[in-house]
Amino acid sequence: MTKQTIVESFAELSHPDVLEEFDRASLEELVAKYETPFMVLDLSEVEYQYKSLKAALPGVKLFYALKSLSHPELVKRLKMLGSFFDLATIGEIDLVESLGIRGEQCIHTHPIKKDKEIKRSLEFGCNRMVVDNIEELKKFIPYAGQVELIIRVSFRSKQAVVDLSRKFGCALEELPLMTDMAKQHGIDVVGLSFHVGSQSLSPMTQANAIRSSAAAMKTMNSVNWKFLDIGGSFPVSYQEAVLPIDDFCIPIMEALSELPEGIEVFAEPGRFISGPAMIEVVSIVGKAKRSAKTWYYLDDGVYGGFSGQMFDHANYPLAPLKPFDATGEFLPSVLAGPTCDSIDVVAEDIELPEMEIGDILIGKRMGAYTIVSATEFNNYPKPKVVVVEDIFDPDTESL
Numbered sequence: 091m092t093k094q095t096i097v098e099s100f101a102e103l104s105h106p107d108v109l110e111e112f113d114r115a116s117l118e119e120l121v122a123k124y125e126t127p128f129m130v131l132d133l134s135e136v137e138y139q140y141k142s143l144k145a146a147l148p149g150v151k152l153f154y155a156l157k158s159l160s161h162p163e164l165v166k167r168l169k170m171l172g173s174f175f176d177l178a179t180i181g182e183i184d185l186v187e188s189l190g191i192r193g194e195q196c197i198h199t200h201p202i203k204k205d206k207e208i209k210r211s212l213e214f215g216c217n218r219m220v221v222d223n224i225e226e227l228k229k230f231i232p233y234a235g236q237v238e239l240i241i242r243v244s245f246r247s248k249q250a251v252v253d254l255s256r257k258f259g260c261a262l263e264e265l266p267l268m269t270d271m272a273k274q275h276g277i278d279v280v281g282l283s284f285h286v287g288s289q290s291l292s293p294m295t296q297a298n299a300i301r302s303s304a305a306a307m308k309t310m311n312s313v314n315w316k317f318l319d320i321g322g323s324f325p326v327s328y329q330e331a332v333l334p335i336d337d338f339c340i341p342i343m344e345a346l347s348e349l350p351e352g353i354e355v356f357a358e359p360g361r362f363i364s365g366p367a368m369i370e371v372v373s374i375v376g377k378a379k380r381s382a383k384t385w386y387y388l389d390d391g392v393y394g395g396f397s398g399q400m401f402d403h404a405n406y407p408l409a410p411l412k413p414f415d416a417t418g419e420f421l422p423s424v425l426a427g428p429t430c431d432s433i434d435v436v437a438e439d440i441e442l443p444e445m446e447i448g449d450i451l452i453g454k455r456m457g458a459y460t461i462v463s464a465t466e467f468n469n470y471p472k473p474k475v476v477v478v479e480d481i482f483d484p485d486t487e488s489l
Contacts, residue, residue, distance in 0.1 A: 133478070159457050179207070219240070288323060384421055
């Protein structure tokens with residue numbers, strides 16, 4: 091993070107736009123009320139992101155990817171908005187079921203499942219499941235007539251920050267073998283799915299994957315195709331600029347117009363909805379000079395709320411809460427987490443204004459793949475989550 095980035099990042103905090111509605115005074119109220127570190131989940135931002143994507147993808151059913159952030163208050167807000175849900179584990183089934191969500195409102199997208207996971211999904215009432223290979227298809231022979239299978243196809247993307255097709259998906263050439271085997275055993279194959287990767291910076295890989303899927307459906311016209319699941323990949327801005335969601339979805343909608351008649355389209359947004367909806371508030375708890383740099387020790391780091399830096403390749407915007415002179419001196423600095431592990435460094439080789447123990451830093455756009463992958467290494471507890479409807483009306487607090 092450069093001096094310029096720090097200056098621009100702090101400038102954003104000088105008016106109400108952190109989570110669109112946060113301002114410095116309101117953040118100071120939260121700091122006075124809650125001990126750091128804590129995360130702030132803004133449900134109004136969840137709603138804004140959901141409605142923005144819904145408007146950019148008219149006619150597409152949005153299945154929120156629970157793995158990005160599964161806080162119950164977020165799930166309840168999306169349920170209220172009419173969202174569907176993308177789930178992949180028994181734990182996620184248990185969560186949505188406890189919140190009154192029905193199986194027919196969900197799709198089970200994990201391509202590899204234990205038999206007990208298949209049974210649990212069917213017991214829940216979710217019979218749309220994803221497979222991506224012959225061995226997985228064989229697991230469904232005992233459930234012929236009970237399931238509707240969607241075959242996941244691999245489309246690799248160099249434009250995505252996280253290439254999910256490296257781990258899952260079959261080649262298009264394998265589709266005839268899989269659909270023939272399913273037919274022999276009375277298993278209904280009803281759709282195709284793909285995921286070109288998380289945080290995709292270009293929509294063209296997704297558009298091209300749609301066109302390839304459409305061509306395969308038209309060629310294999312003996313299959314009763316019902317669905318195309320175009321996955322996630324819708325990006326949010328961290329340090330880099332990304333296309334506005336309306337512009338990002340234009341090529342995708344153009345490609346969807348080429349699908350065979352009657353195909354229902356699903357998408358699996360996670361990051362786009364949850365990412366901008368949460369910030370983290372941390373304190374400087376230590377300060378030391380080491381090798382001509384000032385080391386600032388925070389009360390959370392990469393084993394906690396900043397875990398997405400390790401697992402999700404994210405680089406979150408950070409800014410001090412207190413005002414500072416942008417024309418003043420900036421010093422070579424390091425932001426380190428609290429644990430005893432030397433890998434626990436949030437930002438290195440950056441320039442920051444002089445700060446003191448007790449000063450507050452704000453990490454922004456920290457909703458996706460952060461608290462869900464946080465650990466309790468060194469017995470540090472995970473950051474608590476404060477849920478707000480807007481910054482002036484704290485609603486609930488949850489660990």
